[in-house]
Amino acid sequence: EAEVAQSPRYKITEKSQAVAFWCDPISGHATLYWYRQILGQGPELLVQFQDESVVDDSQLPKDRFSAERLKGVDSTLKIQPAELGDSAMYLCASSFAGQPNYEQYFGPGTRLTVT
Amino acid sequence: AQRVTQPEKLLSVFKGAPVELKCNYSYSGSPELFWYVQYSRQRLQLLLRHISRESIKGFTADLNKGETSFHLKKPFAQEEDSAMYYCALSGRLGNQFYFGTGTSLTVIP
Secondary structure, eight states, X not given: OOOOEEEOSEEEEOTTOOEEEEEEOOTTOOEEEEEEXXXXXXXXXXXXXXXXXXXXXXXXXXXXXXXXXXXXXXXXXXXXXXXXXXXXXXXXXXXXXXXXXXXXXXXXXXXXEEO | OOXXXXXXXXXEEETTSOEEEOXXXXXXXXXXEEEEEEOTXXXXXXXXXXGGTOOBTTBEEEEETTTTEEEEEESSOOGGGOEEEEEEEEOTTSOSOEEOOOEEEEEEO
């Protein structure tokens, strides 16, 4: 069964360093989502892609976060510079399309710790 | 502001007892509502969605627009229902996806 892949699974970095996360969605899924989940809270949508275009990045802290999906397949989320408050689980999800009747499939997440 | 509220962080019920996980929302428009579940050591996954009006694993959820609620119910809880449950909503076009803070359900044998 196809799954969303994410790497790395765990990342420890020092504040002010740059960090990047990678996501490979399920083949054929046009919509890709990046979420941040702080401990004890629900996932918060950071950015949503439809193919290679950004549909929604209203919650993305654009001064330090960037996301790209250049060929409309895999995606990278970058933080530069990392801050202590960025420690969280970063989840990637994909769906066949962006409409609500299409299920989002989640990856295992990348747990980021900023020291 | 769009918001999803799950008032209970923790909920414990005995096996065979009814269970209700509460979810209230505020949204300027007509949202689509979902319940997602995360079992121990597994990925977050969709449990059910209002648009499909389905019952999954014995769970149902009714959208009450007057009370702006989408509570999740099951008449007889099973041990395998122990998990973290998240209520979520999106706009009609599938954008603006918001999750609640989650309720951890424990079913006591």
